[in-house]
Amino acid sequence: MPDKSQSSDAEVIARSKIGQHVTYFALGITAMFGLVAILVSISIKDADAKERFGYVKDILAIVLPLVGTWVGTVLAFYFSRENFVAAAQQTTDLVSKLTPEQRLQSIAVTEVMLDMYASTTTKLVLTSANDAEKFKLKKDIVSEILEKQNRNRLPIVDDAGRILFVLHRSIIDQFLVKCAETGGALLADATLKDLLEAENLKTIFQAFAIVGRNSKLITVKEAMDGNPNCSDAFVTEDGTKGSKAVGWITNEVVREKILT
Template structure:
């Protein structure tokens, strides 16, 4: 459904007014003028003004379409170049190594969410997300800081809940089917382009790296959307 905006109404109004103005003015001048000089002078003064209005309207529409087409073309070109650059970068060269990942074990999911929030560090991008690993370093879950805050607010507003928000745990959040931060797994032979494509397919922000790309294997690294964006810059 096409939306008729105020700009469109203004453009249409100016165009219609200009056309009608020229027609009416021409008829009036011809009918009242007794000589050709007066009519010519009036039309010479008014017609350029009306013509400039119409020209402005046409320029607005055509230049806008051209600008949008050029912007889309540039965006497609940048995306193509970025993907080409990302294809040449192995995930193992840019991933956050497993020993550097701030995480919690499955056995620690009874920890309170308010305590986890205090450990997040805004200066470190990886510390705004909390992977959950098994004892063998298998990825078992992922929680973003924003999801924790949303979960706490959700329970704060829930007057039927007898549980205090300060007592909510990691496990409580993981058991909420409505709040799931998505992630996927790729092999160590993948590139950043593969990680970007996987993120786009699943609408997620995190890819964990294992030896052959199986989730039951130990995690050896982590690729976030921030890493993709950083390496996609021209």
């Protein structure tokens, strides 16, 4: 397979030759029509010098714009793509020189967030505090939601769409292991309420960040860097926890944008 740089060099050489040929051809055509115009004017015996010059000027005035337009069209066709590629490469080079923080400062959270109300976004709605007791942790949360929908995180919102908790599969598994150590019956009976009321886990489930629609991705990164338990951020309508969550950004999204 030919090297990409060699292919690019060959293309530049080919374009250069095309440019030379078109230029030489245009000069030749111009000279030829100029000579023809002079010969035509000389052949008109009854015309004086001023009239003959007028004939030459009229012929060239008709021909030269046509030749010039044709040359410009051909050169533009062959060289406009090269200029575009060069401009795109310059832009790419500038972006690659930006630090990760500078790149994140230019990315709006609304560009990368997951829509909380999209059909592909899995979440659990609790209409009241007592609802958490209705969900068996292993059967309803792990098996029926996380495993069946191939998810590792589960946002929990209230009936107004306000974010309450974010459950991570790894934390749930740790909790279930501890339940198993105390007896099989307790493991099967463990509810979502039991998990949410665990004092050592509640702060983790509520360690998410809240940002507004006009925020940049750097704000999310700074929030996550400032809290080792924070792996998620939610975009709300007014940038406060008490309003409806419209978007969700994970630490994986932030990491992906840093690396690209």
